[in-house]
Amino acid sequence: MRPYSVERGGSRCYDPTEMSECRSLYVHVPFCRSKCAYCDFNSYARQEHLIPAYVDALLREATLWAESRAVGRVETLYFGGGTPSLLPIAETRRLLDGLRQRFDVATGAEVTMEANPESVDAGRLHTLRRMGVNRLSLGVQSFDDAELRFLGRIHDAERAEEAYRAARSAGFASVSIDLIFGLPGQMVAQWRRSLEKAVALGPDHLSLYALTLEEDTPLARRVAAGECAEPDPDVQAEMYTLSSERLAQASCEQYEISNWAKPGHRCRHNLAYWHSEPYLGLGAGAHSYLNGYRLANERAPGRYIELVAAGRGARPWGPTTAPHVESVEQPDAEREMSDAVILGLRLTEGVSMAALGHRFGVDLGERYGREIDELEALGLLESVDGWIRLTEHGRRLGNEAFQRFLP
Ligand code: SF4
Incomplete structure (x- = not known):
């Protein structure tokens, strides 16, 4: 949960x-x-x-x-x-x-x-x-x-x-x-x-x-x-x-x-x-993706150093987030799913509809059926054995394909 x-x-x-x-x-x-x-x-x-x-x-x-x-x-x-x-x-x-x-x-x-x-x-x-x-x-x-x-x-x-x-x-x-x-x-x-x-x-x-x-x-x-x-x-x-x-x-x-x-x-x-797996980023301006949260640190190195020192004894979570963490966001499920599809489509192998659908509890074929059909018609995307992936043409026009999956 x-x-x-x-x-x-x-x-x-x-x-x-x-x-x-x-x-x-x-x-x-x-x-x-x-x-x-x-x-x-x-x-x-x-x-x-x-x-x-x-x-x-x-x-x-x-x-x-x-x-x-x-x-x-x-x-x-x-x-x-x-x-x-x-x-x-x-x-x-x-x-x-x-x-x-x-x-x-x-x-x-x-x-x-x-x-x-x-x-x-x-x-x-x-x-x-x-x-x-x-x-x-x-x-x-x-x-x-x-x-x-x-x-x-x-x-x-x-x-x-x-x-x-x-x-x-x-x-x-x-x-x-x-x-x-x-x-x-x-x-x-x-x-x-x-x-x-x-x-x-x-x-x-x-x-x-x-x-x-x-x-x-x-x-x-x-x-x-x-x-x-x-x-x-x-x-x-x-x-x-x-x-x-x-x-x-x-x-x-x-x-x-x-x-x-x-x-x-x-x-x-x-x-x-x-693969939209979690990661922790340390340092000035570093981003983290943990348990569905996106965190971003203070960008300026001098300020980052000061804030980490000021937060001595703080926790990166808690009643007050440690001061060097500049922003914490929890994208909604729709946004997270869209990010995962777009990131996965960067890979040549593409996105397994079953695996990602299972992760988000959604039938991806139904959720993105119209977008997939349109991109296939444009020759930017192909569906093979339950995976969707960019075609060679699609890799050159990645942004055009990605924006269709934005929430
Ligand atoms: S300034 Fe040059 S070397 Fe430094 S991060 Fe940018 S591209 Fe890389």
């Missing part, structure tokens, strides 16, 4: 003892050496002086949750950012050891760290590997130096290749590469060259993202000022199709709209999101 609802700072609370099915832990590290031109993530340059206090705050927040019994055995631990690989090794060790003391991290847990090429070298990677990080996600973005400069990245293509090779030498058996395609003015041939360089390195996993213009970023301002063109969606679609075909030849299976993996290398942590 679902516990009663929470109001931020109000008097109602939920019972965390009902939340022990959470197996995924996300830790947000919001520091970057400099801010990229296109980035609207919760990340900050020139704030590294906050790192020791930030790690203290993360561990304090972890203590609150560990005491709440909200988290079961941790099967996936993901350090995202920002640039988690920017943390000094001593702080990374303190953080990892502290998390292991507070949570039951499974022996075979997937432990991912996002890293930028300029922030890792052979020594650091060996140490991270020895500390139990077993999956590295490298933010390469492009293997073209001019494109990297345009994006405001501070590494070059050679440094990216070095970082990849150093990760392999350090013993990382699972390495992912992130690339961005569809830059203003980028030709399909240029994208193909970056993709080919990535394929030649032989990563176990690739995440490919079409460049989007985010408000209030230097790149959006340059486009608004007419200094460069907008990304062209038709060219991006062509690049996406090319990527799907090329990666299939390279034995990388597409398992999500933006993600490809060799067998056995799908990102288990991100699969938990797409």
Whole structure:
């Protein structure tokens, strides 16, 4: 039975003892050496002086949750950012050891760290590997130096290749590469060259993202000022199709709209999101999804540190929610079901109508019959053996399909 609802700072609370099915832990590290031109993530340059206090705050927040019994055995631990690989090794060790003391991290847990090429070298990677990080996600973005400069990245293509090779030498058996395609003015041939360089390195996993213009970023301002063109969606679609075909030849299976993996290398942590499983997020701006509640932390690192310290002895639940938790929402069942369908449709395998229907006590075929028929008629969706999934065409127009499932 679902516990009663929470109001931020109000008097109602939920019972965390009902939340022990959470197996995924996300830790947000919001520091970057400099801010990229296109980035609207919760990340900050020139704030590294906050790192020791930030790690203290993360561990304090972890203590609150560990005491709440909200988290079961941790099967996936993901350090995202920002640039988690920017943390000094001593702080990374303190953080990892502290998390292991507070949570039951499974022996075979997937432990991912996002890293930028300029922030890792052979020594650091060996140490991270020895500390139990077993999956590295490298933010390469492009293997073209001019494109990297345009994006405001501070590494070059050679440094990216070095970082990849150093990760392999350090013993990382699972390495992912992130690339961005569809830059203003980028030709399909240029994208193909970056993709080919990535394929030649032989990563176990690739995440490919079409460049989007985010408000209030230097790149959006340059486009608004007419200094460069907008990304062209038709060219991006062509690049996406090319990527799907090329990666299939390279034995990388597409398992999500933006993600490809060799067998056995799908990102288990991100699969938990797409399967709408619970997760706990620690850190500035981190989100959690626990027992049907969505929580979001204060975004600014300095303020987050202050609020976690001010809430010493508080609980992440209770008559008053801990002050670093900025919002707590309980989506209604309709919204939760819609979120689960939309997230599940991101996966190539799609959504099992029976499993999701059982979870929500609803006949999904009846509930979404009209939407499914319309999307099938448009060639965006297909129903196969009780599953619904996006077609190849649908994967290129995901948002058009998703909005039909909004409540
Ligand atoms: S490194 Fe990543 S998080 Fe940091 S500014 Fe660049 S894109 Fe944003």
